[in-house]
Amino acid sequence: MRVSFTVNGRPQEADDVWEGESLLYVLRERLGLPGSKNACEQGECGSCTVRLDGVPVCSCLVAAGQVEGREVVTVEGLADFAKQRAERGGCASGACGTSLQDAQGWAAQGQDSQTGEGAELSPVQQAFIDAGAVQCGFCTPGLLVAADEMLERNPNPSDADIREALSGNLCRCTGYETIMDAVRLAAARQGEVV
Amino acid sequence: MDFLRPASWEEALAAKAEHPTAVPIAGGTDVMVEINFDHRRPEYLLDLNRIGDLEEWEVGAESVRLGASVPYTKIMENLRGELPGLALASHTVASPQIRNRGGVGGNLGTASPAGDAHPALLAAGAEVEVESVRGSRLIPIDEFYTGVKRNALAADELIRAVRIKKADGPQQYSKVGTRNAMVIAVCAFGLALHPETRTVRTGIGSAAPTPVRAKVAEEFLNAALEEGGFWDNGKIITPSVAKQFADLCAGACNPIDDVRGTASYRRHAVGVMARRTLTWTWESYRGTAARTEGVA
Amino acid sequence: MPSNGAPIGTPTKVTQGSKTKGGIGESTLRPDGTLKVTGEFAYSSDMWHEDMLWGQILRSTVAHAEIVSIDTSEAIAMPGVYAVMTYDDLPTDVRNYGLEIQDTPVLAHGKVRHHGEPVAIVAADHPETARRAAAKIKVDYRELPVITDEASATAPDAILIHEGRDDHHVGHVPHPNIVHRQPIVRGNVEEAAKKADFVVTGEYTFGMQDQAFLGPESGLAVPEEDGGVHLYVATQWLHSDLRQIAPVLGLPESKVRMTLSGVGGAFGGREDLSMQIHACLLALRTGKPVKIVYNRFESFFGHVHRHPAKLHYEHGATKDGRLTHLKCRIVLDGGAYASASPAVVGNASSLSVGPYVVDDVDIEAIALYTNNPPCGAMRGFGAVQACFAYEAQMDKLADAVGMDRVEFRQLNAMEQGTIMPTGQPVDSPAPVAELLRRVKAMPMPPEQQWLSAGEEADVRQLPGGLSNTTHGEGVVRGVGYAVGIKNVGFSEGFDDYSTARVRMEVIAGEPVATVHTAMAEVGQGGVTVHAQIARTELGVAQVTIRPADTQVGSAGSTSASRQTYVTGGAVKNSCELVREKVLEIGRRRFGSYHPAWATAELLLEGGKVVTDGGEVLADLVDVLEDEAVEVEAEWRHRPTEAFDLRTGQGFGHVQYSFAAHRAVVEVDTELGLVKVIELACAQDVGKALNPLSVIGQIQGGTTQGLGVAVMEEIIVDPKTAKVKNPSFTDYLIPTILDTPTIPVEVLELADDHAPYGLRGIGEAPTLSSTPAVLAAIRDATGLELNRTPVRPEHLTGT
Structure with a gap:
């Protein structure tokens, strides 16, 4: 079957999709977006987390056919997504989520290189690097999408809030402490800007 | 495999009538795991995501009509007052990502004894609204679960909504797992006080082939509360009553040993949860809310 | 141009801040951090190639059985299926592999020894096609009794998991279903036990732990024009893989090129081969690139686990809290294949006392062959199980003596x-x-x-x-x-070394060091540290870390807590050799300008040659000009020796x-x-x-x-x-x-x-x-x- 949807602001189309394929498979193997990771394919690890119409979901549990006509944001588009959110006033009040309208009004800009050098990062991406929250990095894309969405809803999270929001994202390397540091850092920096 | 994408409820019913083996998929949190792990290869997948009605709810005078696909996150956020037991149960479901997709319709459709919503539905009292091209019917929750991962749906029927009685008293929900988040229930327990009818209802998960009520325990407690005038005098429930209630709840279990826990632990834990949830709800009923409320 | 206009090669005072930044001791950030947070870092499961096929492994559904027959005819007939291979299709006589003992069949031969053992492999144009084809392969098993514990493994009439063992451990084990046995005897435990006022015993059980790295076993094998194959894979040790893969393929090691792909964690679980040989076999058979990615279910069968263990401990202590003796017996379940079991036995036995002083010991550790899942390396490697037991013992002993539990440990602590x-x-x-x-x-x-x-x-x-x-x-x-x-590091006399190639040259007016090793970066941050070492030793700001591959000598495994020590040591060593060469060039070019070139201890700092007194002699840019200095050298830590097979004595x-x-x-x-x-x-x-x-x-x-x-x-x-x-x-x-x-x-x-x-x-x-x-x-x-x-x-x- 054919599936048409929007990924990181760009319309995408996948052909000859097997009906049992997940959104994750389509992103990784058909659209050249392997940033969302395939660690468990059973919704337990969160490494495939993307935003579907603004809502964080495990893309391994979304059937490809279910995304027809919908909006998906992956880790590859996170920096631009965060930038455009900031440009339109972001979520300083803490009261707003991303409405479907916002998600649809959003369009990605190109990345400058294959190597990632010079890439513009979202605050949460930068914080993960700075706090040492990245080791093997396999859980990182899913955590970033989840953490970014939490900070959008809740700019001043308590530690318990952070832990709850990230409880669907397994990490095997860090023991989570540096991930906590990273999210606190991103929240603090977000607060300074505002 | 064929992927059916009905744009409306009527189309979905027609598709299900035409292809009774079609497997409905909404949140995908059960079905996709089975597909990814090659445990299941349905002939047809019937996508319900395009039917907006299923994600809506209406709060009526007596009950809440909860669309089958209302995500657990929405239940937690919006229905804490009306459906406190179910809101607590929703909060124990897996992870935020899963709660953003999964809904009660999926729990009912799968009818796993470990489904988190079941004990809350049993305790609150609910009817499952199912429909086919032949028409619509309401299945009382007590008659819905017919066996391990089996329910009372006919092959051509789909779950449209659940009608859950609005809380008329305190409700609690408790679930044991071997991890502090994102865990499938070793066993679970729901309890609802119904001051209007002066009854108590329960629900037990993962401790019998189907979700069950502890009816003997309910009858015992109803009688004990009535006899002691507890509903009126608001006295503390005596430890011996609480203990006997807990023992009867444990006795209502018919659990198995599996990788998640032993049968005897399940019985034990259900007893402990029964006693605690009774204490919490009763304290709340007495107006002296326990210090620590579950967050939903 | 020297900054102060003085003649090149003459000393000037080092100014504040000219020290090299980003050297050792600093918390520099990961060089791969940006790629990892943008989703661009290429893990082994992200590999993709035009026209590639998907490989699928059919695994045994039973733990112990003879294979009566395998029928692949329906599978190979399916549209979209390019190859189906079983044991009979292996290209050479080398059909087993293994880290130390080559006892693991590439594909099951006549028998399966554990649940989930690879029996056949399929290549097809879509993973679902490959799965369906694998499901169509008919395997007829005749089930055998299962051996699951010490009693069943060492019973006189026990079925042998491996008939006709000829490995170097078989001569000293009490039963062929024991992989390896290591006793350690020191002092006189019976005499020492008489001094004990308190004797504490315990039977401890340690469950089977999984590494549960998040990045599943995966990789891409690409056939090459010279008849060889290029494998992009996540592993802990490229050269160990290579040594095991090439003979099975019938290729010289030079025709099996390996490049490390992004590794999503390892923790010991990637020391053994998983999909490597299977992907290469299918790629060579079909002439097309073949990708294999395990799902989580398969991953639990695709790598070894931490050995479950039964541990019997007896300690004694005097009234004043001194340990008198230790008797212990550790039984590790190695499962169906040897993997790292012998080395795990060595660790469990030699570290079974813990960090305590006990002069009189009688210790025995064994690993069994059973039909349970194979067990091998996992972070902690034999020492974990022992620690669980001896620390429980310490609490019991402290309580028996009536001492504070921490003080009791401190009293007996080694130093x-x-x-x-x-x-x-x-x-x-x-x-x-x-x-x-x-x-x-x-x-x-x-x-x-x-x-x-x-x-x-x-x-x-x-x-x-x-x-x-x-x-x-x-x-x-x-x-x-x-x-x-x-x-x-690797113990018991293993030749533990690493190789580093370091190059220094001027690029775009700046001195740049390039470090090339075969070290598997599995998330631990070795790449960060290598750059820091190069900065410290060579005084440069810019360091390029080349991707790890087999175009450079072995780095040994990313395990045993050894990479910063051994490959870090190799990088340091190669940098020192490069530095000497750079200084030679400097002396040749500028030695006549200043006596310090000949007499002083010279360092490279902040892009300059400086004396240990802090005087700048020259800019590296001027020293090197268009010359490149490159060194590839092996470096090894001091040697260890094997433990005596009877007494366990040795500098291990x-x-x-x-x-x-x-x-x-x-x-x-x-x-x-x-x-x-x-x-x-x-x-x-x-x-x-x-x-x-x-x-x-x-x-x-x-x-x-x-x-x-x-x-x-x-x-x-x-x-x-x-x-x-x-x-x-x-x-x-x-x-x-x-x-x-x-x-x-x-x-x-x-x-x-x-x-x-x-x-x-x-x-x-x-x-x-x-x-x-x-x-x-x-x-x-x-x-x-x-x-x-x-x-x-x-x-x-x-």
Whole structure:
């Protein structure tokens, strides 16, 4: 079957999709977006987390056919997504989520290189690097999408809030402490800007 | 495999009538795991995501009509007052990502004894609204679960909504797992006080082939509360009553040993949860809310 | 142009800030960090090639059986299927592989020995086609009785898991179903036992833990025009893989090129081969690139696990708290194939005493062959199981003597100069008592936060968490301590070396160093450290880390806490050789300008040649001009020797690593649910080359130890030897809500034998974390708890 949807602001189309394929498979193997990771394919690890119409979901549990006509944001588009959110006033009040309208009004800009050098990062991406929250990095894309969405809803999270929001994202390397540091850092920096 | 994408409820019913083996998929949190792990290869997948009605709810005078696909996150956020037991149960479901997709319709459709919503539905009292091209019917929750991962749906029927009685008293929900988040229930327990009818209802998960009520325990407690005038005098429930209630709840279990826990632990834990949830709800009923409320 | 206009090569004063930045000791950031946060870092499962096929492995559904027949005809006839291969299709006579003993069939030959053993492989144009084809292969098994424990393995009439063993261990094992046996005998244990006022014994059980790295086994094999193959894969040791792969393919090693793809964690689980040979076979058979990616279910069958163990311990102590003797017997279940079992036995036996002084010992460790899943390397490697047992013993002994549990340990703690039970002296700092002192002195977490928080409290802080099982009822706090000892690097006479190629040249007007090694970066941060070492040694700002591949010599494995020591040592060594060459060039060019070129100790700092007195002699740019200096050299740590097979004596280990933990837990004693409140750690790291990475390793290792204390276990049915929970739904690893704060104190006592005085750090924190948590749970509940993981039914007596 054919599936048409929007990924990181760009319309995408996948052909000859097997009906049992997940959104994750389509992103990784058909659209050249392997940033969302395939660690468990059973919704337990969160490494495939993307935003579907603004809502964080495990893309391994979304059937490809279910995304027809919908909006998906992956880790590859996170920096631009965060930038455009900031440009339109972001979520300083803490009261707003991303409405479907916002998600649809959003369009990605190109990345400058294959190597990632010079890439513009979202605050949460930068914080993960700075706090040492990245080791093997396999859980990182899913955590970033989840953490970014939490900070959008809740700019001043308590530690318990952070832990709850990230409880669907397994990490095997860090023991989570540096991930906590990273999210606190991103929240603090977000607060300074505002 | 064929992927059916009905744009409306009527189309979905027609598709299900035409292809009774079609497997409905909404949140995908059960079905996709089975597909990814090659445990299941349905002939047809019937996508319900395009039917907006299923994600809506209406709060009526007596009950809440909860669309089958209302995500657990929405239940937690919006229905804490009306459906406190179910809101607590929703909060124990897996992870935020899963709660953003999964809904009660999926729990009912799968009818796993470990489904988190079941004990809350049993305790609150609910009817499952199912429909086919032949028409619509309401299945009382007590008659819905017919066996391990089996329910009372006919092959051509789909779950449209659940009608859950609005809380008329305190409700609690408790679930044991071997991890502090994102865990499938070793066993679970729901309890609802119904001051209007002066009854108590329960629900037990993962401790019998189907979700069950502890009816003997309910009858015992109803009688004990009535006899002691507890509903009126608001006295503390005596430890011996609480203990006997807990023992009867444990006795209502018919659990198995599996990788998640032993049968005897399940019985034990259900007893402990029964006693605690009774204490919490009763304290709340007495107006002296326990210090620590579950967050939903 | 020199900055001050003086003639090139003449001294000038070093100005403030000209020191090299980003050298060792700084928390520089990962060079791969940006790629990893943008999703662009290419992990092995992300590999993609035009026209590639998907490989699928058919695995045995039973644990022990003869294969009567395999019928692949229906599978190969399916549209979209390009190849189906079984044992009979293997191209050469080399049909087994293995790290030490080549006992593992590439594809099952006549027999399967464990649940999930590869039987056939398929290549097809879509993973679903490959799966359906694999499902169409008909395998007729004749089931055999399963061997699942010591009794069934060593029974006189036991079926031999491997007939006709000819490995070098078979001569000294008491039964062919025992892979390896290592006794250690020192002093006179019977005499020493007479001095004991208290004797404490215990039988301990350690469950089977999985590495549960998040990046599944995966890779892409691309056939090459010369008949060879290029394999992009996630592994811990490229050259070890290569040595095992090439003979099976019938290719010289030069025709099997390997490039390390992004590795999503390892923890020992990628020391053995998984899909490597299968992907290469299919690629060579079909002439097309072949990608294989395990799903999580398959991953549980695709790599070895941590050995489950039964440990019998007997210790004695005098009234004043001195250990008198140790008798212990450790039985490790190696499963169906040898993997790293012999080395795990060596570790378990030689480290079974723990970081304590015991002069009289009688120790035996064995690993069994059974039909259980194969077990091998996992972080902590034999030392973890022993630590769980000896630390439980220490608490029991302290209680028996009537001493404080920490003081008892401190009284018996080893120190520099202590003689190990192997007769080897501990010849570098061993601050065991100090580490214990430090964790004990750390501030305790506030009492029952959920109580003091009043109305604000929420169940997330209580045992059971969001599952809302308690509002404080039945919750009891407990505190426990533990300390452990782990060897660093390969032991027992293994030629443990690494290779580094370092190049220095001027690029775009700047001196640049390039470091090329075959070290597998698995997340630990080796690439960060290599750049730091190059900056420190060569005084450059710019360092390029080349991708790891087999175009450079072996780096050894990313395991045994050894990479910073050994490949770090190799990088340091090669940098020093490069520096000498650079200085030679400098002397040749500028030596006549200033006598310091000949007489002073010269360093490279801040892009300049400087004297140890701080005078600048020249800019590196001017020294090098358009010359490039390149060195590839091997570097090895001091040699070790094998343990005597009868007495276990020998200089077996090159270095030890120590960590101590204090665990604070709250247990819902009625429901048996545990919330770990805090896991404080103190560790001696010798020298923290990158403090941020050091902390990350300690916290990560600590958490893996927590996991096996309270939740992680692969459950194997003893009747069928089949794995019952191969999924992340039922094999649970800690979430962020299960993981407490992990305050860390780092001690830096240099080991003079090691580069920069550093100590391998990755594994030690995994050891003591588990027994500390168990001790805390025992403290809260008063239960004996002789097995890990501890489950709710153990805590509730149900």
